[in-house]
Amino acid sequence: MKKLYFPVSLSCVVIMLFLMCSCGNTKKLRYFQDISEANTAAPLALASYNEAIIQPDDILAINVNTTDPAATISINSRNGVYVNSSSPQSGSANPLSGYLVSKDGEVEIPVLGKIKLAGLTTVQARAAVREKAVKSFNDPVVDVRFTNFRVTVLGEVNHPASYILPNEQVTLLDAIGYAGDLTIYGRRTNILLIRKSPDGRNFSVKLDMTKKDLLNSPYFYLKQNDVVYVEPLKTKVLNNDNNLVKYLSLAATLFTAVILAKRYW
Structure with a gap:
């Protein structure tokens, strides 16, 4: 026996x-492992946010409200459907509407004509469009937003996809959250971020989500067209x-x- x-x-x-x-x-699955587990409030240094810069091939929703209904309809007719503010859209099934920024950085708006917006933030772009609009209308109200602020999350996440986001102030944590978080096989110490610089060159950087230094990284806030890739652990196979x-x-x-x-x- x-x-x-x-x-x-x-x-x-x-x-x-x-x-x-x-x-x-x-x-190994925990984020920010070096943050104290004490039940007391501890200050954290967060990265400073720099507003997104408009680039050629961006698509902008430009609204100009004036006292002239016909002019208002003409200017805003190309903006079409806006990105849903309650949830991000993924994939390319829904075509984007708006004003395409040309290769030389300009948009052409009915009534107002051509305006150069590349190199500006959306706040600066509103001012530039309004400056042009006040020449023809009294007290125009202008709004400029991205409709193609896209980030792509690939690899060991639950919902890999390209996401069109409803606002510009997007962090790496936001993107990971939209993608349903990392799977248990995602390598949290080696997140690859691929970004195109303003001069058109691509570069990459590795980020460690187990360290609190990520919160203060200059790459904590994402830019339009960023790609985030989560590498699998060796144990996945x-x-x-x-x-x-x-x-x-x-x-x-x-x-x-x-x-x-x-x-x-």
């Missing part, structure tokens, strides 16, 4: 040891569909069978 009990217990022990090791690794547990269980079963065979043969 003792010999029969030993291999069965060994099977359980092998599986329990694996599960214990897996539980021990849950610390082994753990896929719980294969490792299955293999350990199978190995323990075979080991038990061998012991029993030696016992009775």
Whole structure:
């Protein structure tokens, strides 16, 4: 009886040891591990936010409200459908409407004509459009927004996609949240951010979401057309569909069978 009990217990022990090791690794899933766990408020240094800059090929929703209904309709007719402010849209099924910024940085607005907006923030663009509008209308009210503020999140997240966001002040945490958070296989210490600089060149930077320094990184706030890639952990292949547990269980079963065979043969 003792010999029969030993291999069965060994099977359980092998599986329990694996599960214990897996539980021990849950610390690796935590964000900002170096923030104190004390139940007291602690100040955190946050990165300063720099407003997004309008670039060629951006699409802008430009609204100019005037006392002339016909002019107002003419100016705003190209803006069409706005990005839903309650949730981001992903994919390209819904075409974007608005004014396309040309390669030389200009938009052409009915009644107002061409206005150069590339290189400006949306606040500065509102002022530039209003300056042009006051030449033809009394007290125009101007609003300028991006309709293609897009970030793409790929890799080990629950909902990888391109997201058109309802505002410009978007952080890396916001983008990860839109994508449904990282999976348990996402490598939190090596998040790749790919960005195009104003001169048109692409560059990349690695970010560590387990460190609070991320909050003060110059890359904490995202820019339009940023790409975030979450690298998979090396253990993903082994753990896929719980294969490792299955293999350990199978190995323990075979080991038990061998012991029993030696016992009775």
